[in-house]
Amino acid sequence: NAGVTQTPKFQVLKTGQSMTLQCAQDMNHEYMSWYRQDPGMGLRLIHYSVGAGITDQGEVPNGYNVSRSTTEDFPLRLLSAAPSQTSVYFCASSYGQGGSGYTFGSGTRLTVV
Amino acid sequence: GIQVEQSPPDLILQEGANSTLRCNFSDSVNNLQWFHQNPWGQLINLFYIPSGTKQNGRLSATTVATERYSLLYISSSQTTDSGVYFCARKHGNKLVFGAGTILRVKS
Numbered sequence A: 001n002a003g004v005t006q007t008p009k010f011q012v013l014k015t016g017q018s019m020t021l022q023c024a025q026d027m028n029h030e031y032m033s034w035y036r037q038d039p040g041m042g043l044r045l046i047h048y049s050v051g052a053g054i055t056d057q058g059e060v061p062n063g064y065n066v067s068r069s070t071t072e073d074f075p076l077r078l079l080s081a082a083p084s085q086t087s088v089y090f091c092a093s094s095y096g097q098g099g100s101g102y103t104f105g106s107g108t109r110l111t112v113v
Numbered sequence B: 001g002i003q004v005e006q007s008p009p010d011l012i013l014q015e016g017a018n019s020t021l022r023c024n025f026s027d028s029v030n031n032l033q034w035f036h037q038n039p040w041g042q043l044i045n046l047f048y049i050p051s052g053t054k055q056n057g058r059l060s061a062t063t064v065a066t067e068r069y070s071l072l073y074i075s076s077s078q079t080t081d082s083g084v085y086f087c088a089r090k091h092g093n094k095l096v097f098g099a100g101t102i103l104r105v106k107s
Helices: none
Strands: A004-007 A010-013 A019-025 A031-037 A043-051 A054-057 A064-066 A076-078 A087-094 A108-112 B004-007 B010-014 B019-025 B032-037 B043-048 B052-056 B059-064 B069-074 B083-091 B094-097 B101-106
Touching: A004 A087, A010 A019, A019 A031, A019 A087, A031 B094, A043 A064, A043 B094, B004 B083, B010 B019, B019 B032, B019 B083, B019 B101, B032 B069, B043 B052, B043 B059, B069 B083
Parallel strands: A010 A108, B010 B101
Antiparallel strands: A004 A019, A019 A076, A031 A043, A031 A087, A043 A054, A064 A076, A087 A108, B004 B019, B019 B069, B032 B043, B032 B083, B052 B059, B059 B069, B083 B094, B083 B101
């Protein structure tokens, strides 16, 4: 049972490049979400999904896109990377909408130069 | 907006000491969780505790929803307890996190 799997673990991008951070879970969780973690600011919600085909914006959605074509996968796309997007990104999933059983992936450390 | 405030912001303990971390929230909640982020960055769900008290080994948590706070108790602390402790509350479809308490346990 892998839980929540994020790839890649590390990435360096140049300003203006695009990329996709992958997130997959094998627990049949309905709810999935993406957070970014910056020093002194805790975790801030970027986008979330309450089920396949349904996504919504979180606290800091600008510059990011998501889609949820299957229950298992919830990729995060950076459209045109900016230095302000340098951060650690976490994907999470849970049974209900932000409910119990909240499980995080191991994170992706992204640097935009 | 919804506020989740944690205190203290950081804490240094000698191994074996006990500690209490606090989480205050700005309005009533029906969903409160505690997480631990270890020094390698991994986030682990410690407790789902909308109300009452739960215990898991040396850790326990209490939420008093009517008074808008939750407490995380760490007894007989160990160096492996070091890291950042976050509380988070549900707001609509979202989980809103506090800024965290950084805990360092010295041997």
